Amino acid sequence: MTHKIVRTLSIASVLAVLCGAQAAxxxxxxVMGAKTCAACHKSETATWKKTKHYANxxxxxxxxxxxxxxxxMGVKRIRSPKADCAVCHYTVQRKGKKEKVISGTSCESCHGAAKNWIKIxxxxxxxxxxxxxIDGKMAISGCTRCHNxxxxxxxxxxxxxxxxxFGDFKWPERVKQIQHFRTGAPQKLSPEDVKTIDAFMKKS
Structure with a gap:
């Protein structure tokens, strides 16, 4: 009985993360920009530069x-901070009144805009x-915002x-392509959790 409760809570926690994907x-x-992160996170940056997120x-x-x-879609310039494309395919930064695209999908696209937490x-x-x-265990929420x-x-x-x-995103395989953990191993999900997330990702 206890095991079933723990498993239910585990799946519920995964779904809670996924439902949080509706965030703004x-x-x-x-936004600070990937260069700020790269000052310390060199290996992570090297991994990122091999991905489509960077190449975009x-x-x-x-x-x-x-x-x-x-x-x-009526978009005149794809790489524009105002284009709908930007929210998923680019990282936009504002300095003063000026906004510009500074990179493809980057660190802050998944971990959140860093200005308020970068020092801590x-x-x-x-x-x-x-x-x-947004810590590494919640990275999937970033995937669903765009890939779903x-x-x-x-x-x-x-x-x-x-x-x-949308929904054709094979997240277990794709997540492996962008893993960039410096120490330890990424959180492992059970086969049941994988099925639950997979079903969520396929909803349209």
């Missing part, structure tokens, strides 16, 4: 399919979470324009 996009005024900064705006989708994030506890930091289409202003229109179908 980054506040550009609180230069490649997405030149991609024929992306151009076709953008045209259908080595400390464990509730303070960093209260300041907006939760951040899309008009998901139906986006799909009609030719955007790849």
């Amino acid at each position: 996009p980054l506040d550009p005024s609180n 900064f230069k490649k997405l705006s030149k991609n024929p399919q992306a151009k076709k989708i953008a045209k259908a 994030h080595s400390k464990k506890g509730g303070l960093t979470k209260a300041k907006g930091m 289409g939760d951040n899309a202003p008009d998901r139906a229109a986006l799909l009609k324009a030719g955007h790849p179908k």
Whole structure:
């Protein structure tokens, strides 16, 4: 009986993380940029630079399919901080009144805009979470916001324009491509948790 309760709570906690994926996009005024993170997190940065998240900064705006989708959606410039594309495919920073795209999907896209927690994030506890930091165990929430289409202003229109179908994201395999833990191992999910998350990811 106790085992079943623990398992139920485990799955419930996973779902709680996933449902938290509905969080608002980054506040550009609180974005520090990947270069700030790279000063200490060199190995993580090296891993990031091998991913599509990083490559999108230069490649997405030149991609024929992306151009076709953008045209259908009325987007004149893909790599614009104001374009709908930016919320998932880019990192936008605001300095004063000026906003600009500074990179592809980056550290803060998953871990939260760092301005309020960058100086204290080595400390464990509730303070960093209260300041907006998303730790590694909650990384999946960042995946679902975009790969399940939760951040899309008009998901139906986006799909009609030719955007790849949401829910086809094979998250267990894809997460392995971006693992960048310096010490220890990533949190392991049970087969039951994997099935639960997989079902959630496929919802449209």
